[in-house]
Structures are given as C-alpha cells and as structure tokens.
Amino acid sequence: MGNCFKTPNADDISLLRGSDSSESSDQPIGPPPPYQERQNRVPIYHPSPNVSRPANQLSEEEQIKIAKRLGLISHLPTGVYDGSSKKGKECAICMGEFTLGESLRFLPCMHTYHKDCIDDWLMRAFTCPSCMEPVDAALLSSYGT
Amino acid sequence: MNSPLSPIDFEDKRLKIKFKLEKRLQKELQALTKDPPTGVKVDAESIYRNLSEWIVDIDGAPESLYEGEKFKLMFKFGSRYPFDSPQVMFIGENIPLHPHVYSNGHICLSILTDDWSPALSVQSVCLSVVSMLSSCKEKKRPPDNSFYVKTCSKNPKKTRWWYHGK
Numbered sequence A: 001m002g003n004c005f006k007t008p009n010a011d012d013i014s015l016l017r018g019s020d021s022s023e024s025s026d027q028p029i030g031p032p033p034p035y036q037e038r039q040n041r042v043p044i045y046h047p048s049p050n051v052s053r054p055a056n057q058l059s060e061e062e063q064i065k066i067a068k069r070l071g072l073i074s075h076l077p078t079g080v081y082d083g084s085s086k087k088g089k090e091c092a093i094c095m096g097e098f099t100l101g102e103s104l105r106f107l108p109c110m111h112t113y114h115k116d117c118i119d120d121w122l123m124r125a126f127t128c129p130s131c132m133e134p135v136d137a138a139l140l141s142s143y144g145t
Numbered sequence B: 001m002n003s004p005l006s007p008i009d010f011e012d013k014r015l016k017i018k019f020k021l022e023k024r025l026q027k028e029l030q031a032l033t034k035d036p037p038t039g040v041k042v043d044a045e046s047i048y049r050n051l052s053e054w055i056v057d058i059d060g061a062p063e064s065l066y067e068g069e070k071f072k073l074m075f076k077f078g079s080r081y082p083f084d085s086p087q088v089m090f091i092g093e094n095i096p097l098h099p100h101v102y103s104n105g106h107i108c109l110s111i112l113t114d115d116w117s118p119a120l121s122v123q124s125v126c127l128s129v130v131s132m133l134s135s136c137k138e139k140k141r142p143p144d145n146s147f148y149v150k151t152c153s154k155n156p157k158k159t160r161w162w163y164h165g166k
C-alpha cells in the first residue's frame, strides 16, 4: 500500500510539453512542487478526511457538498441497540461495545456504528470505515428504482 | 435567541469525545500488549503515563532485507483521533533505509493521510509498516530525500504527499 512521492519521469515530461516543444527538452522540468503546509485552524467542517476548515472559508462547492451530505446522512437508517443485533456488537470507530439503548446508525453495507461516531466520520468521508464501501453509491443502488 | 448548542452542551460533547478517545486508546494498548503481532512490541508502562504518545518497537521481518534490525516507531494522537490519523514516524538511531522512508523518519504511506479510516488502529498501522519494509527489494532513500528533509515540516501529516498509483 506504500505509495510515494512521484518524481517526474520522461513520460510525464513529454506529456506536459506536448510534441511541439521538443527543442527545449534540455531544460530541467524543475524541482517537484514544494511540500505545502496544511494550515492549522479551528476545525469546524471537514470537507475531506484530515481537512478541517471553518465555515466561512469553505468554497461554495464545499458548502453544497456539506449540505448534500447532511441530507444523505439523515436518510441512513438509525435505531436503538436492543441487544439483538447479529451484526457485531462493537463500534469499530470508538471500539466500544454497544450498550442497551444506545443510538446506532446502519450503513447500506450492513456495518453498524454508534450514531455519534459514524456521523462525525461521514462528514469527513462518505465511506464505511470498515469496508471502505462508498456510502452514497450503496444508497443509490439500494434506494434507486 | 436560542443557540443550537449551549456552552454546557458543548462542554459535555467535548468531554464525551475526550472520554471516548481515551477509552479507545486504552483498548488498543490492552490488545497490543496482550496479543502483539509478530515483530511488534509496546512498552505499556511508559504509555499508560501518557496515552497520547506511544513508542512501538518494530523488528525487521525474518527473510526480509531488514532481518535482525530493530526500529522505533513513534505515534502521536491528536484530540480528533480516530477521525484524524495519528502522526507516525520512525525515531531513534536506526531509521530504515527504504524508498518510502525519509532520513528524518517520515514515512510516505497513504493510510497515514489520504487513505486513513477510523477502523484502522495502531496495530494495523504497524502491520502496514512491517509489510512495507518486508516487500522492499532495494535498500535506498527516496529520490527526493535531501530536498524533502531540508524543506518539510516536523509533522509528517503536514506534508501534502503525492501518492502515485491512485
């Protein structure tokens, strides 16, 4: 799974430059882009995993994404743990066991989490933490037609 | 006007999150002490004093290029763990000579940033690191090592890694 920084190779250079600039091919392509620092700010929204940004700094696209996501999350079934769950008794996010009366959320892939735990994650990434199944794709296939 | 979250609720939520985080780290530590994967060892006593920073001993796997070598991995957990990945890097005298490990201990491994999931754990990160080492064919530093080590932040999570093959 270890993927690493990619240094430009000959193929990339020819792709970037196109065929008409072969004369300048002796010029170095330059150093790889500088490693940018992620900014440390008050985490409010998480448009992507490991990305936190206050609401006023979200792009319009991210705002729409978050609004849509809140809507989608609210369509995922919830329930209360009654001790009868056959699908595991532990929340893979907090590693705590479900206790009677706790609110749970059921993902279309059949994985179950504490509602608080999974909602927090779904705002960052819309995938199941356990099986990496994209939750929206599953939603579309299970509710569509 | 009613604010959606009163200061008391907010404090309550914060404490709940902190409590859950500590419980999870304690569970992970228990599991790792009781049933550690081959080549992975934690000093539970030192960790119980400060749950937010762990040092894990990693042995190079037999029949790999790192057989007989010993490494130390440092884990730092922020308050948003497990939603945010931990900070993980090699520390100490022996930093493995590997195409995805920089000489300052930073590791280029996608599960530590972009491909992180809260269902992953210290144990699964250690296993990924061990398998990354085991699959190595040639001991060498990443091609951009000297540039990276000069320009990077102390925190490997602040690097925008460029993963290929994605």
Ligand SMILES: [Zn+2]
Pocket: A091, A092, A093, A094, A095, A096, A113, A114, A117
């Ligand atoms: Zn949970």
Ligand SMILES: [Zn+2]
Pocket: A107, A109, A110, A111, A128, A129, A130, A131, A132, A133
């Ligand atoms: Zn799943």
